[in-house]
Amino acid sequence: MEATEPLLDAAAIGDLVLLDPLSEDSLLRTLRERFRRGDIYTYIGNVVISVNPYQPLPIYTPEKVQEYHNCNFFAVKPHIYAIADDAYRSLRDRDRDQCILITGESGAGKTEASKLVMSYVAAVCSKGEEVDKVKEQLLQSNPVLEAFGNAKTIRNDNSSRFGKYMDVEFDFKGEPLGGVISNYLLEKSRIVRHVKGERNFHIFYQLLAGGSAQLLQQLRLRQDCQHYPYLRGESCSLPGVDDAANFRAVQDAMSVIGFSPTEVTELLQVTAVVLKLGNVELSGSYQASGMEACSIAEPQELQEIGELIGLEPGTLEQALCSRTVKARDETVLTTLSVPQGYYGRDALAKNIYSRLFDWLVSRINTSIQVKPGKQRKVMGVLDIYGFEIFQDNGFEQFIINYCNEKLQQIFILLTLKEEQEEYVREGIQWTPVEFFDNSIICNLIENSKSGILAMLDEECLRPGVVNEDTFLTKLNLLFATHKHYESKETQNARRVMDTSLPPQCFRIHHYAGKVTYNVTGFIEKNNDLLFRDLSQAMWAARHPLLRSLFPEGDPQKASLKLPPTAGSQFKASVAMLMKNLYSKNPNYIRCIKPNETKAAMLFTPELVLAQVRYLGLMENVLVRRAGYAFRQLYGSFLERYKMLGSRTWPRWAGTDRAGAEALLQELAFPAEELAFGHTKIFIRSPRTLFDLERRRQERVVQLATLIQKMIRGWRCRTRYQLMRKSQIILSAWFRGHAQKNKYKQMKRSALLIQAYVRGWKVRRAYRRYFRAEASTRLASFIYRQLVQKFLMGLSRNLPPLAVMDRTWPPAPYKFLAAANQELRSIFYRWKCKKYREELPPQRKALLQTKLCASELFKDKKMLYPKSLQQPFHGKYLDLTQNPKYQKLHAVAKDKLVMADTVRKVNRANGKAVPRLLLLTTEHLILAEPKAAQPKTVLSLGDIRSVSVTRFSDGFLVLHLKETCTGAAKGDFLLVSDHLIELVTRLHQTLMDTSAQALVLHITDQFSTRSQKGDVAITVVESAKAGTNGPVCKKRGSHRMEVLVH
């Protein structure tokens, strides 16, 4: 024991190739120790060994997927994801179709492994709406197929009862496009019979547990599974399995895949029919002829089946209870005995179900298939039923184990035999490793002339009495001395006593153990015959799906040719499968079952050892250790890695082998890592290959950068050159244009200079013929002529002399405009002067007075405009003519300037009284009208100022100087009808006599002096003002208001 203790820690031995010392015992120990630590995956090179943990492990999380995505195979812990990743990368990057072969006995974890591989690939390949749909459809095909094709067996609660090979197709980018599923021989005998402790296919239990009351009613089913003989067993439900939830999952999956609701209903109807067929009971009787006959014992079930599939119960009853036999040209209807009837019924149920399963697979294929024409790469995942050894093994086990035998053969061929043969062929030094080659067993079964399957077919087709005894006898005869064949007879012949081998059996020494097969049912199952009456009845049904399952039921297509036997069909499809697998790069997952009780983490060494032995793991390790992980033809090797060598890149001129040698020499790998065969290079450890790949990846990146660089450089260069060319063209045009302009300019200048020079020359030459300065003279002559003409014309055309006429002829030339304007104003002023000179003196004086009035009042007092029409008479009282005014006349004498009647306002009460007013060149005299004697005589020098209002009234105040004699009485408030004239004349008189201007206030507020003090006078615009002048209102003793309009 000590000697076999592994040197390395079990956890560190991820790859059994590293195991030292290598023995069965150390190998087993390592597997056990790793298993105990939860490391269920271990490598032998790139073969993954997976030991079923029988419990969920936390190693399939999305984080794990990320960890293994693009990982270095040997840098991470062994995992199924690593092999999936390796296969996927190899497919995507090296363009090699892959297949993943998952082998192991029933319950070893193949189906789980295949699902893990699929889900990993789905998780790492790119995402997108279309891609996700494809991925989802591919993944969802699993629950549907498992429901219909898996069942609980003694060895596995979810045992695959059919073989499945799924090709997942990818495009060149590694995105999944779709897939194709192939199914292999469903174990249909399970429909009608299953061993105690097992179950029928999951779908029946799922349908009954999960179908709604309405659905069950529609399918004419009852929820109680004990009601159905086909389902009877100890228990219908499985611990830890929720059939109802699974049924919902199956329904969801079908809708994801694209099943229409009608298709789902039809599928479930046919499933229900299969189940209900088991309830059709027959009762026996005898016909008059003494022939046995059978009939339906209870018509209810048949009636319901008829309703479900749209068929007359009578037709179905006839097909179940009788049989049409064709003898020469006659057809005879013979009755069936009860066992024959039951046989027919069960055959029908089995046939319907297995055909339904085939339909299901092809329906899924229709959804997931890839449109033709697309170039694709393929990854095949094979999950086939595992090797089985039961107490009682029948035809199905024989077929299943044959298939496993073939898979083992592939493994042996590719990993052990071919590999070793190749070393020898290639001239590599090699010590052969012994291994068990199972071709002999395969040959025993499948040899087309003398194999067991061929014998079985022969028996089935042989006319005369055919039964299993004759078949067994034949085998015993043929294989009497075969090492892998045993039966009671051959044992007897060899004088071997073995009670474990019953008479009706034969035993085959399979690679995985000896299996005893009971030949009972071999012929029947191989023939797989269905009475024609039954298939015709099914074809006659109105149910579209069921009808399509039985095309041979069409009487038009009836043929007497026997269909191929189940065994030969299976052999052919296995051969196809093998061919398919051989064409791809294999990746192995070898599943090991650690115990028989499905117990979590229980490791039974004997059981595992047996599997290690028959799986040939020891030999695998040995070959792997001594052998080379990788080989490739020199040509392809050089093509792939030539960029790593300076001599081989970019072109190698010599032979491929010399190139590979030169390259590897340059890369300096240890010599023991490499071997040079005749046509291929061999690399010992995957590590070296990975190293090579890594270097290639890096170099490819460099080269890609180089190419990018060159392309970018080229692009920039061409762009630059184009721009430069364009720029040259542009600047050429521009310069040309500029030069042309410059030239034109120069030409113009030259011509000008030429003209001047020529002119100058000509002038110089002709000067003697011309007077100097003739042009100036001419110009001034012309000028003068024009002026003369203008002035003469003007004199002839003078406007009228009326002062108001301001017309004037325009200037004929622009240069005369200023002169013309000047002449116009001179003429106007002259006209005015002339007019003034012609005026008589009185009129002139009057106009002067008017002018003076305008200067004093224009725009200042509203009364002024009214005064314009008034002729200033001055003497409104005729002093000379009226004798009453003689005294006054005497006072005024010939100094009188103005005589008029005014109203004097009493300062005490505001009342106005009429007065005569005389203005002489020296005095202002006020007199009473009656007495006509001067009452007040004011010297003009005493008048300090005069105040008038802004309005159109005749109110005025004479402010007297304080020093004057009349001042004691105060200022005079007068109202005159000729106010403007009076004040103007007063001003003129003052100006004439004392050259002093009258101080005139035009205001709304002023104060006057009176005997009692100052009175503030406010002028108020009011409607109450009288029509004859303003109304003065006394307000208190010191205020007075003058109401005016």
Ligand SMILES: Nc1ncnc2c1ncn2[C@@H]1O[C@H](COP(=O)(O)OP(=O)(O)OP(=O)(O)O)[C@@H](O)[C@H]1O
């Ligand atoms: N990696 C795993 N982790 C946890 N449990 C697992 C694992 N692999 C398998 N099992 C358990 O083992 C059971 C059997 O596995 P599976 O159905 O894959 O076996 P199989 O090899 O396909 O058998 P058969 O040949 O009968 O179809 C699963 O139902 C599951 O409970």
Ligand SMILES: [Mg+2]
């Ligand atoms: Mg399985």
